[in-house]
Amino acid sequence: PTSSPTHTATNTPRVPAVYWVDPGGADDGAGTQVAPWRTIGRAAAVVMPGDTVIAQPGVYTESVLLSRSGSPEASIAFEAQSGAVIESPDPSASLSAFDVRNAAGYLTFSGFEVRQGFAEAFLLRSGVHDLAIRDCYLHHNRLGIWVDSATDVEIDNCRIESNSARGAQVTGTSQRITVRRTVSRDHDDGLGCLGEADGFQTKETTSYVSFFDCVASGNSEDGFDLKGDHILVSRSESRSNQCTGVKLWQNARVENSVVTGNTTGISATSFFGAATLVEVFNSTIADNAGTQVRFVNPLMATEPVVSYNAVLRNVIAAGPGKAIETEDLVDLTEDHNILFREDTTGVTVLENIGAPTARHYSGQEINAGVMIAETGQGVGTWAIDPDFLDRAEYQLHPDSVAVDSGDPTAAPSEDRRGSPRPQGARSDIGPDEAPGALLDHRPWADPGPDRTTTVGARVTLSAYGSVDPDGDPLTYTWDFGDAGPLATGFGASHRWLAAGAYTVTLTVSDGTLVRSRTAHVSVAALPTSTSTATATTTPTASATASQTPTGTSTATASPTATGTAVPTPSMLPPTATPTTQPSQTPTATPTGTPTEIPTPTPMATPTHLPTQTYTRLPTAIPTHEPSPAPRACEGDCDGNGSVTVDELLLMVNIALDNAEISRCAAGDANGDRQVTINEILGAVGNALEGCRTDT
Numbered sequence: 001p002t003s004s005p006t007h008t009a010t011n012t013p014r015v016p017a018v019y020w021v022d023p024g025g026a027d028d029g030a031g032t033q034v035a036p037w038r039t040i041g042r043a044a045a046v047v048m049p050g051d052t053v054i055a056q057p058g059v060y061t062e063s064v065l066l067s068r069s070g071s072p073e074a075s076i077a078f079e080a081q082s083g084a085v086i087e088s089p090d091p092s093a094s095l096s097a098f099d100v101r102n103a104a105g106y107l108t109f110s111g112f113e114v115r116q117g118f119a120e121a122f123l124l125r126s127g128v129h130d131l132a133i134r135d136c137y138l139h140h141n142r143l144g145i146w147v148d149s150a151t152d153v154e155i156d157n158c159r160i161e162s163n164s165a166r167g168a169q170v171t172g173t174s175q176r177i178t179v180r181r182t183v184s185r186d187h188d189d190g191l192g193c194l195g196e197a198d199g200f201q202t203k204e205t206t207s208y209v210s211f212f213d214c215v216a217s218g219n220s221e222d223g224f225d226l227k228g229d230h231i232l233v234s235r236s237e238s239r240s241n242q243c244t245g246v247k248l249w250q251n252a253r254v255e256n257s258v259v260t261g262n263t264t265g266i267s268a269t270s271f272f273g274a275a276t277l278v279e280v281f282n283s284t285i286a287d288n289a290g291t292q293v294r295f296v297n298p299l300m301a302t303e304p305v306v307s308y309n310a311v312l313r314n315v316i317a318a319g320p321g322k323a324i325e326t327e328d329l330v331d332l333t334e335d336h337n338i339l340f341r342e343d344t345t346g347v348t349v350l351e352n353i354g355a356p357t358a359r360h361y362s363g364q365e366i367n368a369g370v371m372i373a374e375t376g377q378g379v380g381t382w383a384i385d386p387d388f389l390d391r392a393e394y395q396l397h398p399d400s401v402a403v404d405s406g407d408p409t410a411a412p413s414e415d416r417r418g419s420p421r422p423q424g425a426r427s428d429i430g431p432d433e434a435p436g437a438l439l440d441h442r443p444w445a446d447p448g449p450d451r452t453t454t455v456g457a458r459v460t461l462s463a464y465g466s467v468d469p470d471g472d473p474l475t476y477t478w479d480f481g482d483a484g485p486l487a488t489g490f491g492a493s494h495r496w497l498a499a500g501a502y503t504v505t506l507t508v509s510d511g512t513l514v515r516s517r518t519a520h521v522s523v524a525a526l527p528t529s530t531s532t533a534t535a536t537t538t539p540t541a542s543a544t545a546s547q548t549p550t551g552t553s554t555a556t557a558s559p560t561a562t563g564t565a566v567p568t569p570s571m572l573p574p575t576a577t578p579t580t581q582p583s584q585t586p587t588a589t590p591t592g593t594p595t596e597i598p599t600p601t602p603m604a605t606p607t608h609l610p611t612q613t614y615t616r617l618p619t620a621i622p623t624h625e626p627s628p629a630p631r632a633c634e635g636d637c638d639g640n641g642s643v644t645v646d647e648l649l650l651m652v653n654i655a656l657d658n659a660e661i662s663r664c665a666a667g668d669a670n671g672d673r674q675v676t677i678n679e680i681l682g683a684v685g686n687a688l689e690g691c692r693t694d695t
Contacts, residue, residue: 635683
């Protein structure tokens with residue numbers, strides 16, 4: 001017998017489908033380009049791995065529920081053509097434009113505009129995984145993107161704008177969330193720093209969330225409020241947010257980024273009080289209204305108390321307020337930074353707040369080596385103007401002190417534009433790496449603070465704080481702005497013989513490069529006094545007494561100096577020895593009733609001075625100490641002479657960056673534009689015991 005042929009059954013692979021959707025279509029159609037469905041939800045109900053849904057231009061008024069998954073080899077794609085817009089069918093309901101649930105995965109969404117009143121444009125529920133949202137424009141909703149306990153999610157090249165709550169938030173146990181090239185801006189919940197209208201937000205139970213090339217700007221709360229663990233912010237910007245530019249709450253790193261125009265630049269803590277490492281590398285934190293970088297004590301108390309570690313390296317921190325502020329449970333490593341505020345005598349670094357070892361340093365003291373001598377911090381750090389070319393991109397002048405002054409240890413291998421780092425002998429400080437090497441840096445000239453004096457009074461000037469970053473010896477030239485002769489030397493003194501406003505220019509040179517900076521001197525005319533009095537008691541000494549004086553008499557006084565003025569120790573360059581200051585004895589010859597002898601205005605000196613003398617650079621020593629003014633009642637925000645519970649709560653909110661310092665100037669006792677625990681305790685004492693106005 002002959003055998004019959006054997007037929008083997010085979011499975012024919014499914015060909016992925018392409019479904020078309022158009023607002024003018026019909027859901028009972030074929031879903032083809034010529035007979036499209038009307039809703040995206042109709043396609044979402046039938047898609048299989050490998051399928052593509054194309055939304056044609058038009059307005060779709062719907063909320064799409066999606067629970068179907070693709071596969072690792074064949075994802076499901078939802079693609080919007082230009083002009084495809086989704087609007088909420090009921091803005092009063094809590095609806096999402098795309099509600100992804102049931103652990104769906106291997107999905108991509110691209111090109112959608114979602115607007116007008118959704119609770120969320122995208123809601124990724126628990127278990128959702130391997131999902132990408134790309135090239136979407138999400139605006140005027142409550143929230144842009146909510147990732148809740150999802151994993152392996154990518155958000156790329158999206159614009160999220162003008163929401164009533166937040167831009168994008170990551171909550172639950174979400175992990176491995178990556179946000180790239182995404183802008184989140186202008187969100188406002190009406191609550192300011194007491195709200196949550198952040199550009200980007202992660203909760204404390206999330207982890208491994210990364211931001212690359214992102215921008216958060218114009219939000220009514222923070223730019224980046226990142227409570228999660230293992231956070232990375234790279235090549236990103238936080239600009240002009242009402243509160244803090246970047247908040248870091250656990251293990252986190254910021255690199256190659258710019259933080260500018262916020263109230264506070266970067267604020268970091270340890271959320272759970274556990275071992276934490278916060279790193280800020282190769283970034284520019286500049287022109288924030290308050291402190292540029294704050295490291296705050298752990299949020300939750302632990303037993304035993306655990307401090308956390310912070311590293312600040314290759315960073316430019318420059319602005320009107322303090323550059324760095326740390327509390328006492330923060331172990332800070334700070335080196336190779338530019339820490340600059342225009343007032344070089346103001347507090348630039350404030351360390352160990354709340355501890356007996358609290359210290360503060362001016363820019364002058366940083367350049368003079370005082371901070372490194374006392375704390376060991378600040379190797380390679382300078383308080384020198386970084387010389388930005390502009391205040392938009394914060395590019396540096398080619399001969400900025402930041403060029404070739406950094407430390408490549410643990411620095412990113414590329415700058416924020418992808419150029420390799422380093423390109424010179426050392427890496428640059430800041431997010432940009434300049435081409436080539438800079439072998440000689442310009443010196444820094446510091447003529448000291450602005451001053452007020454009177455005609456004929458001698459003012460002593462010092463170049464304390466001037467420095468050459470390369471260690472070259474300097475020469476000093478002073479121009480007093482009155483067409484008089486120039487003076488040379490580390491210190492100088494001068495008398496102005498006419499009232500007016502003068503500009504003092506200090507020029508320093510390292511033999512090759514020079515820099516000049518100015519200070520302003522306001523010179524007031526000597527007061528003249530003519531007195532007419534009705535005496536009721538016997539005048540003293542050189543006045544002629546009578547019960548009824550019949551005339552007016554005047555007296556003039558002119559101080560005469562014995563010897564010539566010599567520099568005080570604060571004027572002397574390194575290794576110089578101060579000499580004894582000659583005495584000055586004013587004499588007066590009265591011609592009638594004596595009048596008050598005018599006293600020359602004391603020389604203005606830095607308000608914070610080193611406590612010991614270093615041979616490396618001189619220590620400024622004030623020659624006069626003005627009488628302190630009466631102190632306002634600490635905590636009396638409204639100035640009514642008492643401190644209330646509401647005012648104490650306001651001070652607490654200011655300390656937490658939830659309210660502006662301008663709302664309670666009396667709470668800022670030391671004038672550093674911050675409210676500390678000691679100032680709050682002082683206010684509590686005033687509330688309990690009544691206001692004290694002693695100095």
